[in-house]
Amino acid sequence: MDFETTGLDVDFDRIVTGSVVRWGGPLPTEARTWYSDLGGAEVSAGAAAIHGISTEQARAVGRPAAEVVKEIAETVADYAAHAYPIVVMNAPFDLTLLERECARYGVRSIWASTPVVLDPMVLDRYLDRYRKGKRTLVDLCHHYRVRLEGGAHNSEVDAKAACGVTWKIGQRYPRIAREDIGELHELQARWARELHESRRAWQREQTGECDETPWDWPLIPARTGAGT
Numbered sequence: 001m002d003f004e005t006t007g008l009d010v011d012f013d014r015i016v017t018g019s020v021v022r023w024g025g026p027l028p029t030e031a032r033t034w035y036s037d038l039g040g041a042e043v044s045a046g047a048a049a050i051h052g053i054s055t056e057q058a059r060a061v062g063r064p065a066a067e068v069v070k071e072i073a074e075t076v077a078d079y080a081a082h083a084y085p086i087v088v089m090n091a092p093f094d095l096t097l098l099e100r101e102c103a104r105y106g107v108r109s110i111w112a113s114t115p116v117v118l119d120p121m122v123l124d125r126y127l128d129r130y131r132k133g134k135r136t137l138v139d140l141c142h143h144y145r146v147r148l149e150g151g152a153h154n155s156e157v158d159a160k161a162a163c164g165v166t167w168k169i170g171q172r173y174p175r176i177a178r179e180d181i182g183e184l185h186e187l188q189a190r191w192a193r194e195l196h197e198s199r200r201a202w203q204r205e206q207t208g209e210c211d212e213t214p215w216d217w218p219l220i221p222a223r224t225g226a227g228t
Contacts, residue, residue, distance in 0.1 A: 001076060001086055002159035003094050004051040007044040010096040011223055014041040015068065016053050018098075019155035020075045022084070023163035033156050034072055039065030039105075051153045066105040073098065073107050080115035085181055089137050089162040091119040091218040092192075099219060116185045117218045119192070120165040126191040127173050137161055144168035192217030 001020050007013040015036050022030040035058065042055045062068070076098075080086060088094050095110075095117070102109050124140055133139060138152050146164035150157045170177035176184060196215055203210035214221040 001072075001088050001094060001098075002155045002162060003097060004053065004153065004155050005047060005097060006038065006041050007047050008093075010093060010220055011100055013044075013047075013097065014038050014065065015072070015097065015101055016043060016047070016051065016058050016062075017155045018068065018072045019159045020072065020079070021156060021159040021163065022079065023087075023160055024167060029160070031156050031160070032075060034068045035062040036065045036068040037062035041065075065101075066107070069098070069101040069105050070107045073102050073110050076115065077108070077110045077113040080110065080113040083116075085116045085118045085185075087118045087120070087159075087163045087166050088218070089119065089140075089158065089165075090121045091117050092215065092220050095218050096220040100222070111219070116181050117188070118166050118184070119188055119218065120162055120169060122188045122192045122195070122217065123166065123169045123173075123176065125195055126188075127169065127176070129195075137165070140165045144172070189217050 002018070003015050004017045005013050006016055015034075016038065017033060017035050019031060019033040021032075037059050038055065043053060043058060048054050076086060086095075099109060099111070101107070120137075120140060121135060124135060124143075131143075137158055138148065140146070141148050141161050141164070144165050146161055146168055148157060148161050152158060152161070176187075179187065193216070196217075200210040200212075214223065
């Protein structure tokens, strides 16, 4: 699953485009992509520069945001109910954004289906934590030799690429491929918290302060008064 969004604030920003892809295994790849009319929100200049979709374009081609959010959530929940793990690069961002959108429009949360999440960002950072360099999806594709078909910052392309990177990580580190999928979800939650606290400790050491915004994996707790 992957989203292109109006900005980077999970509590206030919105889905612009979203894709859910069934990737790998014996069945043909399936992909669904939705375009939202933003529900009255606007795409920030920074976000538009990245994914190339302006507010005007989104409103012109997008469907009603409430319908889009409902269909995305139902699709993800259906895959989760059929025991598919949900692969999400930087899961706390996309999954939290979707949860806030569900709450905004009165849509049933995907967490009612207790999805198992695989996050290539967490897997890569924990299993190869001392490798230098950036770890964006583009960087991970280069490192693990996964093709970005059509270029990054397209929700369908990025969703497929995240699946490809996750598979390659499993090939390189077979011990995680042997883990029970539910246990691997819990391991990632522990690893993600360890990595986050390590980053906070480094910030304190470097600057005397750090970002104390509530955080967790795979879902960030809601801030008081947020999400409208």
